[in-house]
Amino acid sequence: MAAQAQQETALDAVSDKSAQDSLRDREISGEQAHLDRVYRRLEEKIREAEFLMNDAAKRGQVGTPGALAERDAQVFRAGIHLNRLNNEFEDFLFGRIDLLLGKDGQKGPDGAYTAVEPADGSVRDDNTADIAETLHIGRIGVLDTEYAPLVIDWRAPAAAPFYRSTPVDPGRVVRRRVIRSKGRRVLGVEDDLMRPELTAFLDGDKLAVIGDGALMAALGQARSHTMRDIVASIQAEQDLVIRAPAASVTYVEGGPGTGKTAVALHRAAYLLYQDRRRYAGGILIVSPTPLLVAYTEGVLPSLGEEGQVAIRAIGSLVDGAEATLYDSPAVARTKGSYRMLRVLRKAARGALEANESPARLRVVAFGRRLELEAADLERVRQNALSGTAPVNMLRPRARKLLLDALWERSGSASRHTDPELAAELRSSFDEDVASEDEFIAFLDAWWPELTPRAVLEAMSDERRLGRWARRILNPGEVRRTARALKRDGLSVHDVAILDELQAILGTPARPRKRRDLDPLDQLTGLEELMPVREETQRERAERLAQERVEYAHVIVDEAQDLTPMQWRMVGRRGKHATWTVVGDPAQSSWSDPDEAAEARDEALGSRPRRRFTLTVNYRNPAEIAELAAKVLALAMPGSESPSAVRSTGVKPRFAVVRNSLAESVRAEAARLLDQVDGTVGVVVAMNRREEARRWLTGLGDRVVALGSLEAKGLEYDATVVVSPAEIADESPAGLRVLYVALTRATQQLTVVSAERDEPDANGVPDLLRD
Numbered sequence: 001m002a003a004q005a006q007q008e009t010a011l012d013a014v015s016d017k018s019a020q021d022s023l024r025d026r027e028i029s030g031e032q033a034h035l036d037r038v039y040r041r042l043e044e045k046i047r048e049a050e051f052l053m054n055d056a057a058k059r060g061q062v063g064t065p066g067a068l069a070e071r072d073a074q075v076f077r078a079g080i081h082l083n084r085l086n087n088e089f090e091d092f093l094f095g096r097i098d099l100l101l102g103k104d105g106q107k108g109p110d111g112a113y114t115a116v117e118p119a120d121g122s123v124r125d126d127n128t129a130d131i132a133e134t135l136h137i138g139r140i141g142v143l144d145t146e147y148a149p150l151v152i153d154w155r156a157p158a159a160a161p162f163y164r165s166t167p168v169d170p171g172r173v174v175r176r177r178v179i180r181s182k183g184r185r186v187l188g189v190e191d192d193l194m195r196p197e198l199t200a201f202l203d204g205d206k207l208a209v210i211g212d213g214a215l216m217a218a219l220g221q222a223r224s225h226t227m228r229d230i231v232a233s234i235q236a237e238q239d240l241v242i243r244a245p246a247a248s249v250t251y252v253e254g255g256p257g258t259g260k261t262a263v264a265l266h267r268a269a270y271l272l273y274q275d276r277r278r279y280a281g282g283i284l285i286v287s288p289t290p291l292l293v294a295y296t297e298g299v300l301p302s303l304g305e306e307g308q309v310a311i312r313a314i315g316s317l318v319d320g321a322e323a324t325l326y327d328s329p330a331v332a333r334t335k336g337s338y339r340m341l342r343v344l345r346k347a348a349r350g351a352l353e354a355n356e357s358p359a360r361l362r363v364v365a366f367g368r369r370l371e372l373e374a375a376d377l378e379r380v381r382q383n384a385l386s387g388t389a390p391v392n393m394l395r396p397r398a399r400k401l402l403l404d405a406l407w408e409r410s411g412s413a414s415r416h417t418d419p420e421l422a423a424e425l426r427s428s429f430d431e432d433v434a435s436e437d438e439f440i441a442f443l444d445a446w447w448p449e450l451t452p453r454a455v456l457e458a459m460s461d462e463r464r465l466g467r468w469a470r471r472i473l474n475p476g477e478v479r480r481t482a483r484a485l486k487r488d489g490l491s492v493h494d495v496a497i498l499d500e501l502q503a504i505l506g507t508p509a510r511p512r513k514r515r516d517l518d519p520l521d522q523l524t525g526l527e528e529l530m531p532v533r534e535e536t537q538r539e540r541a542e543r544l545a546q547e548r549v550e551y552a553h554v555i556v557d558e559a560q561d562l563t564p565m566q567w568r569m570v571g572r573r574g575k576h577a578t579w580t581v582v583g584d585p586a587q588s589s590w591s592d593p594d595e596a597a598e599a600r601d602e603a604l605g606s607r608p609r610r611r612f613t614l615t616v617n618y619r620n621p622a623e624i625a626e627l628a629a630k631v632l633a634l635a636m637p638g639s640e641s642p643s644a645v646r647s648t649g650v651k652p653r654f655a656v657v658r659n660s661l662a663e664s665v666r667a668e669a670a671r672l673l674d675q676v677d678g679t680v681g682v683v684v685a686m687n688r689r690e691e692a693r694r695w696l697t698g699l700g701d702r703v704v705a706l707g708s709l710e711a712k713g714l715e716y717d718a719t720v721v722v723s724p725a726e727i728a729d730e731s732p733a734g735l736r737v738l739y740v741a742l743t744r745a746t747q748q749l750t751v752v753s754a755e756r757d758e759p760d761a762n763g764v765p766d767l768l769r770d
């Protein structure tokens with residue numbers, strides 16, 4: 001009997017499953033039909049454009065050959081674009097919402113109803129309702145021939161409910177669907193019901209519900225060396241930030257993995273969509289490291305915004321300067337602090353004397369030999385420097401004061417009492433002297449146009465730096481800084497110094513380059529197609545950065561890490577900008593957060609802030625987040641961890657070094673490579689970076705070794721964190737840096753303890769015990 005019941009239940013399950021499968025297949029083929037229509041429409045648009053162009057060419061009504069060529073190029077690009085849509089985007093169309101009738105029945109410019117709330121009576125008393133509108137959401141908007149929306153751009157207001165709607169506050173949304181596709185093929189659908197209590201009908205049929213949650217599927221995917229967009233699964237609290245109006249400062253805090261970087265990138269795409277004229281080429285995203293730039297730079301192109309945004313590492317913000325070196329924490333602390341500003345102001349002026357400055361000036365004027373001695377010259381220089389203008393701008397003033405001094409020395413002033421005659425004489429005296437080769441050569445040597453590099457180099461002389469830094473830096477700081485400046489190459493902190501020096505020294509006026517018109521500004525009739533650029537994202541970003549001194553919107557990622565000098569550098573690029581600042585104080589590697597906050601407030605000025613907090617950790621499973629929370633409690637007592645959204649059941653693993661550190665780390669990395677499909681990151685203290693790379697030789701390119709500071713913002717399927725104590729002891733901010741290291745894994749974490757970690761019997765290091 002029992003066996004028969006069991007068999008019946010099993011049969012029921014099989015038939016349930018097959019019913020579910022056929023339902024799923026039906027829904028998928030429905031979505032496939034829609035996607036086919038979308039592609040047919042896109043192809044039609046291309047043909048239309050081609051026809052228009054040919055027709056216009058035949059009738060010669062388009063005007064100049066230039067205009068024709070431009071159209072030709074647009075059609076060509078549109079063709080390439082279609083090709084890319086087919087080949088590159090896995091999910092051109094990724095979402096759908098089924099909605100109740102809206103309150104006021106008004107339609108917006110995208111052809112969708114604008115009301116957020118359902119109309120009275122849209123739900124009947126017996127809790128049944130009819131779906132009044134279905135919207136498909138994709139990477140760009142596509143209209144059909146009747147101007148009805150086939151696809152709504154994810155950034156359009158009509159798409160907001162796809163992200164914002166929740167069962168607690170569903171608005172008009174009954175069902176929210178994520179569609180998975182590759183190229184032209186729909187692979188699957190996942191639904192969430194926002195009004196589970198309703199029985200809803202779509203064209204007379206009961207609304208189907210498939211699958212169990214798209215977010216979890218997205219989070220569980222293996223990680224590669226590049227970040228993916230999250231456009232199909234943006235969560236409500238993230239959507240609020242992405243769509244926040246670009247007024248003044250949007251200030252976002254959130255713990256590790258809460259999507260700050262993802263949100264920052266999607267916000268850039270949103271702003272472009274909102275106001276392309278204002279923002280095309282005018283958005284700067286400042287990232288902490290070149291590694292994070294490389295990790296994230298594919299996201300905007302995947303959102304259809306190729307080459308529109310400059311993403312730059314903080315060490316690459318100054319043209320012609322690229323940071324390749326790291327400073328020790330002590331040197332970084334000196335170079336990055338506000339005190340450096342005072343040193344630089346002195347150095348910029350002092351550097352004038354640092355070159356082989358000529359000790360005397362000899363000229364012949366009006367047939368007489370005139371001479372200024374060292375003491376005279378020093379007086380003139382000090383007088384010239386008493387002006388407040390940038391040093392390079394003071395050169396004309398110095399030239400004039402030299403001529404004054406020579407004029408006085410010539411005694412001519414007292415010889416002529418007639419003011420008109422005296423003025424005339426003075427003017428020909430100036431002309432005479434100033435055109436003399438000796439005078440010109442003297443001025444060039446005595447008041448050269450200083451470059452930031454020359455001043456930085458002058459600062460590498462300990463004696464000189466000591467003079468300029470008197471009562472600002474202590475002798476140890478002077479010695480270490482001068483020594484660090486002697487190395488070949490620049491550090492991130494040097495780049496901020498160069499930028500500051502540029503501002504202190506001033507740039508004599510040079511003609512400005514003309515900014516090319518964005519072709520998109522001229523694009524008409526093809527609005528439904530995204531722009532395609534022939535330049536690569538990087539090339540265009542480079543060019544834009546070179547042409548631009550200031551930006552319309554500045555987005556700062558990992559803002560907690562900017563030093564005061566770096567805030568000044570970034571601030572100069574956004575004097576009139578609106579800002580989005582994202583960060584997490586608990587992850588700050590800067591030693592003096594109060595000083596950095598002061599610099600940040602100075603850079604952002606008095607602009608009002610709109611504050612947002614992201615609270616959910618989408619990266620780490622609960623098991624890893626729990627361990628990291630122990631370090632957070634030490635690093636920033638009292639601050640709250642974001643809540644992890646999923647759990648894997650796999651606890652962090654603790655390994656203790658038996659023979660050599662190299663062997664243990666290599667073995668643990670190899671073990672993790674076996675366990676995960678994607679990437680493995682091995683995080684070590686900064687001074688072990690080089691050797692750690694050697695430890696991993698031959699393990700393949702799914703595994704990388706990183707210094708603790710390089711791990712900022714990155715993530716891996718699995719990580720090995722090597723010697724927490726070493727990382728924590730590296731700098732005054734070491735515990736916060738360790739917190740960063742421990743929060744990089746999406747699936748598995750192994751902690752390798754060395755002796756210094758004082759592991760207990762289970763291998764748990766002192767720092768990570770309860």
Ligand SMILES: Nc1ncnc2c1ncn2[C@@H]1O[C@H](COP(=O)(O)OP(=O)(O)OP(=O)(O)O)[C@@H](O)[C@H]1O
Pocket residue numbers: 215218219228229230233234235238254255256257258259260261262263584587618619712713714715743
């Ligand atoms: N809504 C979402 N849907 C799917 N994945 C998401 C979502 N939000 C965030 N993620 C993923 O979670 C991970 C962490 O996001 P991100 O790197 O932007 O976080 P973060 O706050 O910048 O972290 P950290 O402060 O540690 O650098 C990424 O893989 C991101 O794609």
